Amino acid sequence: MHAAVKQNRLLVWRVKTRFPELGALIDHADLFIGVDSAPGHIAAAVKTPVICLFGATDHVFWRPWTDDIIQFWAGNYQPMPERHELDRNKKYLSVIPAEDVIAATEKMLPHEARAIDLDSLL
Numbered sequence: 001m002h003a004a005v006k007q008n009r010l011l012v013w014r015v016k017t018r019f020p021e022l023g024a025l026i027d028h029a030d031l032f033i034g035v036d037s038a039p040g041h042i043a044a045a046v047k048t049p050v051i052c053l054f055g056a057t058d059h060v061f062w063r064p065w066t067d068d069i070i071q072f073w074a075g076n077y078q079p080m081p082e083r084h085e086l087d088r089n090k091k092y093l094s095v096i097p098a099e100d101v102i103a104a105t106e107k108m109l110p111h112e113a114r115a116i117d118l119d120s121l122l
Contacts (some may be wrong), residue, residue: 028050031048040052047068
């Protein structure tokens with residue numbers, strides 16, 4: 001893993017980590033892409049640029065506190081229900097077009113990054 005990070009590759013992390021490990025990974029990243037969750041706030045705290053996707057949650061109140069962020073709110077793509085009417089089985093994030101997230105990534109990460117699968121390194 002260390003070698004992959006040192007070679008400026010895109011790191012796709014799909015295994016469980018503890019918060020100290022997660023914080024170290026995010027701290028050394030050029031960009032964090034994720035949903036509204038604790039890791040996005042960690043990225044903001046360590047000054048890693050953030051692309052954050054929000055479903056029906058309050059994207060203004062809960063956003064990571066950083067100016068180095070592009071955020072996507074599902075409500076910009078279709079009307080969102082009021083909080084008390086949320087359907088926990090509905091995938092609100094799915095209305096955010098992948099093309100928009102890719103364009104944001106290209107804007108925030110101007111150099112080329114090559115994707116690797118960490119499972120192949122384990």
